[in-house]
Amino acid sequence: MFTAARPGRTSGAVPDAPPVPEVGMDRLVERHGLPLVVLDIGRAARQYRALRSAFPSVDVHYDVSALSHPALVSAITADGGSFVVSHDGALEAITRARIDLARVLHATAVVHPHEVLAAYNAGVRRFIVDGTADVEKFVGYPDDLRLLLRLRSDDPARGAHALPRGIRPLDALRTVRFAASLGVRVSGFSLNVPPEATPQLYVARIARVVALMADIEAVVGCRFDSIDLGDAFPGTAAVSVADRAELAKAIRAILAPATSRLSVTASASRAVTADCITVIAGTIERDVDPLLASDCMDEGAGVAVIGDDGLEAGAAPGDTRPSLLPFFRSVAHTGHRILRTGRRPQTWSSAG
Structure with missing residues (x-):
């Protein structure tokens, strides 16, 4: 499914747990499609x-x-x-x-x-x-x-x-x-x-x-x-x-x-927020800068949220069909972006 898996950049925080494994990302993509921004809120x-x-x-x-x-x-x-x-x-x-x-x-x-x-x-x-x-x-x-x-x-x-x-x-x-x-x-x-x-x-x-x-x-x-x-x-x-x-x-x-x-x-x-944001769009980019993630969402990427228990928000242990979260998109505002509910365009590419 993925054409490449890019190594994560140097983390900006003391490691407390490994990031979501690639197999977990696979399942998120199956549920929500591409492109996708994964927010590990539990880790943050x-x-x-x-x-x-x-x-x-x-x-x-x-x-x-x-x-x-x-x-x-x-x-x-x-x-x-x-x-x-x-x-x-x-x-x-x-x-x-x-x-x-x-x-x-x-x-x-x-x-x-x-x-x-x-x-x-x-x-x-x-x-x-x-x-x-x-x-x-x-x-x-x-x-x-x-x-x-x-x-x-x-x-x-x-x-x-x-x-x-x-x-x-x-x-x-x-x-x-x-x-x-x-x-x-x-x-x-x-x-x-x-x-x-x-x-x-x-x-x-x-x-x-x-x-x-x-x-x-x-x-x-x-x-x-x-x-x-x-x-x-x-x-x-x-x-x-x-x-x-x-x-x-x-x-x-x-x-x-x-x-x-x-x-x-x-x-x-x-x-x-270090090691908490992953962007998937054919490739996997880990530890993405928040502003870059906001750019992705501006272009229509969906959002999946991982909670403190490591599960996607709305999912129970063993649940393979968690409900799709409300979509959040970001709006540019003088150098800052705010996530808010909005529509979902169709495509975005990390290449560019």
Whole structure:
């Protein structure tokens, strides 16, 4: 049936179980046809739980911009998990799931004041902003607002392909004072760490921002209560058990004196969805990037969901005729795609 089986790419998460075997893929294709996107939601939920277990002092948020399938959002919600929205449209996926938006960290670049107001009125209370222009949009908001300033990355490789986001550490004091002059309280800072960050790099960045916060507190007389370790958490610790232990130990050591008053968050995406998405269209492509999978669904690929028990959703043990799940297709929205019910076109080819 399959013309080739391409080897999977290097996983972005600590292995917890082998992927669905090829014979299992064979059966899914027999039931649903080609092309097909297979989402191992059970594995993604386990990988999210493993991150939370490895970093108990960090409130690990899942970035729904990586994969916003309702089954995964529901699984993380059931575990008491939290979410981050980092692209336009991601908040819509969370809102449709009817979860408490107080568990959402809004990290999308803010453009219009009405977007801020809509998110706040929906229940979001925590926002990451990139500078003084964003701070001005929060003038007059109630005291339950939690505003974090994103610190600009000093990694040249990142800046070479995109405009830098956030403020320079040298401008942090001025920005906090500016916010205070408007009656807006800054709760803390968000790091900007590259996806390939090692525990050593994380430790250096965390120590630097903790020192920065202490200096500003001494000068301004304010009190910070939040620090966000950024997106792509936990860097290389996503694939190395040793790195996880080292990073977790370092986080506890650096932040221990402030744990009674400091909330520590972080955002994970590929560490959750790695090895969870397979595309079948004559060939088998494992560990597919979520955005590529969304492209496939845009072109009409069906979707099969594997649950926590390794079975396709809707199937009982030994059941060879599970019901076909509702089809989900994705819609482009400024660099983000949301899975939603829709029609099913006829063909798609991984070749192109």
